[in-house]
Amino acid sequence: MTDEDRHGACGPLPAEHGGFIREILDRVGDKWSLLVIALLRDGPRRYTNLQQVVPGISQRMLTLTLRQLTEDGLVTRTAYPEVPPRVEYALTPLGESLLDTATALVNWASTNYGAIRAHRESNA
Amino acid sequence: MTDEDRHGACGPLPAEHGGFIREILDRVGDKWSLLVIALLRDGPRRYTNLQQVVPGISQRMLTLTLRQLTEDGLVTRTAYPEVPPRVEYALTPLGESLLDTATALVNWASTNYGAIRAHRESNA
DNA sequence: CCGTATCCGGGCTGATACTG
DNA sequence: CAGTATCAGCCCGGATACGG
Numbered sequence: 001m002t003d004e005d006r007h008g009a010c011g012p013l014p015a016e017h018g019g020f021i022r023e024i025l026d027r028v029g030d031k032w033s034l035l036v037i038a039l040l041r042d043g044p045r046r047y048t049n050l051q052q053v054v055p056g057i058s059q060r061m062l063t064l065t066l067r068q069l070t071e072d073g074l075v076t077r078t079a080y081p082e083v084p085p086r087v088e089y090a091l092t093p094l095g096e097s098l099l100d101t102a103t104a105l106v107n108w109a110s111t112n113y114g115a116i117r118a119h120r121e122s123n124a
Numbered sequence: 125m126t127d128e129d130r131h132g133a134c135g136p137l138p139a140e141h142g143g144f145i146r147e148i149l150d151r152v153g154d155k156w157s158l159l160v161i162a163l164l165r166d167g168p169r170r171y172t173n174l175q176q177v178v179p180g181i182s183q184r185m186l187t188l189t190l191r192q193l194t195e196d197g198l199v200t201r202t203a204y205p206e207v208p209p210r211v212e213y214a215l216t217p218l219g220e221s222l223l224d225t226a227t228a229l230v231n232w233a234s235t236n237y238g239a240i241r242a243h244r245e246s247n248a
Numbered sequence: 249c250c251g252t253a254t255c256c257g258g259g260c261t262g263a264t265a266c267t268g
Numbered sequence: 269c270a271g272t273a274t275c276a277g278c279c280c281g282g283a284t285a286c287g288g
Contacts, residue, residue: 029153073243109148119197
C-alpha cells in the first residue's frame with residue numbers, strides 16, 4: 001500500500017483504488033447520459049421523442065449516448081420491424097438503480113441553481 | 125414557451141427549461157468535482173493533501189476545480205498567512221447539501237462497476 | 249507550500265450530408 | 269423514422285516551467 005492509497009483511512013468511499021470510479025463518473029456524468037436516464041423514468045421512449053425532449057441534443061450525441069448506455073447495460077434498445085421503423089429505448093434494472101441518484105442530482109441542480117448563480121455573480 | 129419546452133407534461137423533472145440543468149450537471153459532473161466534494165466530507169483539507177488523495181489529478185485541474193467550486197459557493201478557501209503558507213478547503217452548507225447525492229453517485233459507481241464492466245465485455 | 253502561465257495534443261461536439 | 273459518415277472547431281486536460 002502506497003502513501004497515495006492510504007487516504008481510505010479517513011474517507012468513507014469504498015474501494016476507489018485506481019480510477020475506475022472516475023471512469024464510471026465520466027461515463028454517467030457526461031454531457032447527456034444522466035438527462036437521458038432521467039427522461040426514461042416514465043417508460044420507453046422512441047428515438048425521435050428523445051431528440052425532442054432533450055433540449056439541444058444533436059443526432060450524433062443522442063446516438064452516441066444511447067449506444068454507450070446500451071453497451072453499459074443501462075438501457076435496452078428494441079427495434080420493431082415495421083414500416084416506418086420504430087425503435088424504443090427503456091431502462092434496464094441496472095439503469096433504474098441509477099434513476100434515484102440521477103434524479104436526485106437533477107433535482108439538486110434544479111433546486112440550487114439560483115443559489116449557485118447568485119454566489120457566482122456576487123463574486124464577479 | 126416553445127414546443128421543445130413543453131415536454132414537462134410527461135416528465136417529473138421540475139423546471140428544466142432551457143439548459144441550466146445541463147449547465148449545473150456539467151459543472152458538478154465534470155472530471156473531478158464530485159470526487160473532490162466527496163473527499164471533503166470528513167472536514168477541511170489542504171491543497172497538497174487533496175492532490176495526494178485524488179488519484180491522478182494534475183495541479184492544473186486541482187486548481188481549476190477548486191476555483192470553480194469556490195466561485196459556485198460549494199467550498200470555501202481559507203489561506204493562513206504563515207510561512208510556509210497553508211490553505212484549507214472545506215465544504216459550505218451548499219456543498220454539504222450535495223454531499224449525499226455525490227456520495228450516492230460515487231457509491232453507485234463503486235457498486236455497479238463490475239456489472240457494467242461485465243455487460244460491456246459480454247457484448248464485445 | 250501554493251499556486252500561475254504556457255504550450256500542446258486528443259477527444260468531444262455540432263453541423264451537414266447521406267442511407268436503410 | 270432511425271440512424272451513419274465525415275469534417276472541422278473548440279475546449280478539456282496533462283506536462284512542464286515559473287512566480288508569491
